[in-house]
Amino acid sequence: MSHQPQRLLVTGAAGFIGSNFVHYWLKENPESRVIALDALTYAGNRANLDSVEAHPNFNFVHADILETDRIEQLLREERIDTLVHFAAESHVDRSIHGPDAFLKTNIEGTHSLLKAAKKVWLDDKKIPHRFHHVSTDEVYGTLEPEAPAFTEEHQYQPNSPYAASKAASDHIVRSYHHTYGLNTTISNCSNNYGPYHFPEKLIPLIIVNCLEGKPLPIYGDGKQIRDWLYVEDHCRGIDLILNKGRVGEVYNIGGNNEWANIDIVTLVCELMDQHHPEGAPHKSLITHVTDRLGHDRRYAIDATKISKELGYKPEETFETGIRKTVQWYIDHESWWCRVMGGSYRSLLKQNYNN
Numbered sequence: 024m025s026h027q028p029q030r031l032l033v034t035g036a037a038g039f040i041g042s043n044f045v046h047y048w049l050k051e052n053p054e055s056r057v058i059a060l061d062a063l064t065y066a067g068n069r070a071n072l073d074s075v076e077a078h079p080n081f082n083f084v085h086a087d088i089l090e091t092d093r094i095e096q097l098l099r100e101e102r103i104d105t106l107v108h109f110a111a112e113s114h115v116d117r118s119i120h121g122p123d124a125f126l127k128t129n130i131e132g133t134h135s136l137l138k139a140a141k142k143v144w145l146d147d148k149k150i151p152h153r154f155h156h157v158s159t160d161e162v163y164g165t166l167e168p169e170a171p172a173f174t175e176e177h178q179y180q181p182n183s184p185y186a187a188s189k190a191a192s193d194h195i196v197r198s199y200h201h202t203y204g205l206n207t208t209i210s211n212c213s214n215n216y217g218p219y220h221f222p223e224k225l226i227p228l229i230i231v232n233c234l235e236g237k238p239l240p241i242y243g244d245g246k247q248i249r250d251w252l253y254v255e256d257h258c259r260g261i262d263l264i265l266n267k268g269r270v271g272e273v274y275n276i277g278g279n280n281e282w283a284n285i286d287i288v289t290l291v292c293e294l295m296d297q298h299h300p301e302g303a304p305h306k307s308l309i310t311h312v313t314d315r316l317g318h319d320r321r322y323a324i325d326a327t328k329i330s331k332e333l334g335y336k337p338e339e340t341f342e343t344g345i346r347k348t349v350q351w352y353i354d355h356e357s358w359w360c361r362v363m364g365g366s367y368r369s370l371l372k373q374n375y376n377n
């Protein structure tokens with residue numbers, strides 16, 4: 024069933040992927056209305072949306088997804104036809120130190136949005152709509168080295184409190200489609216990288232620490248594998264799903280781009296040597312630290328379904344994407360200095376104290 028998103032509510036719009044999505048969407052669809060909603064937690068930064076702030080069809084709303092009545096009101100007043108749900112607690116290490124916020128935002132928060140959507144789009148009067156839930160490949164658990172990549176049929180086996188909370192939210196979204204007929208879609212994506220990525224996550228942490236001459240922490244042996252995708256290619260996949268995806272369906276999005284952590288960190292060090300020769304060789308900063316509890320060894324996405332059904336293909340090569348990303352952090356020191364506040368410092372203390 025095709026859908027034409029015209030009036031969007033984007034949750035988590037001041038975070039990494041949400042802000043990239045808003046930039047992407049307004050560039051591709053300048054005529055559509057975008058309401059960007061965010062609670063501005065430590066990970067949300069209003070400045071991520073500076074470049075669209077003056078756009079006539081853009082508006083920012085400071086709100087929590089748990090405020091069901093407020094969401095309901097927004098859906099009505101703004102005549103929203105498409106909700107794209109990014110808002111979440113997203114960092115695995117934080118979920119290990121304190122799972123409560125993850126259960127609250129990721130599970131209850133998603134349910135709060137579903138309740139509001141059902142009320143406005145189904146209960147009062149049936150209105151054409153789409154609810155897209157942005158999820159992660161981590162719900163599928165971990166893969167053996169030679170195992171085939173995750174398809175949409177893979178069993179859910181989440182291993183961290185973060186992954187478990189996302190898995191629960193996926194199931195609740197599914198149930199709202201199956202039980203009430205809400206027009207939902209879900210995407211499960213692999214690791215993203217690119218501009219506005221909060222420097223608690225591996226790639227931006229490594230770049231920022233190189234720039235500051237600080238140790239580059241590698242958990243355990245560094246041989247864990249992740250499948251990296253440039254953030255704009257994730258946004259492109261969501262765009263295809265919103266327009267052409269079948270309701271009730273799940274689509275995996277990935278880059279077919281598996282890297283061991285130690286190799287990606289070494290590559291970033293080599294790029295830093297070229298783009299920022301002052302600290303060369305940056306590789307000398309690599310430090311092996313205690314492994315993450317319950318650390319998943321390998322993620323890999325099989326994106327055959329979205330590619331065959333919707334014609335999806337990532338446009339950015341890893342070579343160009345990672346180079347652009349390194350340069351972005353070099354050019355945006357004021358951005359990363361600003362976002363690394365108190366909550367960031369306490370995470371560093373808690374997570375890397377040994």
Ligand code: NAD
Pocket residue numbers: 034035036037038039040041060061062063064065066067068086087088089108109110111112113114128132157158159160189211212213214215216221
């Ligand atoms: P992020 O942590 O950078 O951003 C999350 C945003 O949500 C922040 O702006 C934060 O302020 C906001 N938020 C948190 N709690 C909120 C609440 N209760 N109400 C309103 N806003 C709230 O995360 P991200 O990396 O941009 O991830 C976005 C989504 O994509 C998440 O759902 C995540 O699970 C999913 N995802 C991320 C990746 C990745 O590699 N980063 C990959 C696949 C899927």
Ligand code: DAU
Pocket residue numbers: 113114115116158159160161212213214215223224225226228240241242245247248249284315322
């Ligand atoms: O797979 C998608 C997921 O990718 C998203 O759902 C999550 O929101 C996102 O945070 C990301 O999770 P990861 O745990 O894979 O990303 P992170 O950047 O935290 O870590 C990537 C790998 O690097 C992982 O194997 C842990 C390792 N790592 C990470 C940090 C922060 C280190 O070795 N050292 C570090 O300091």
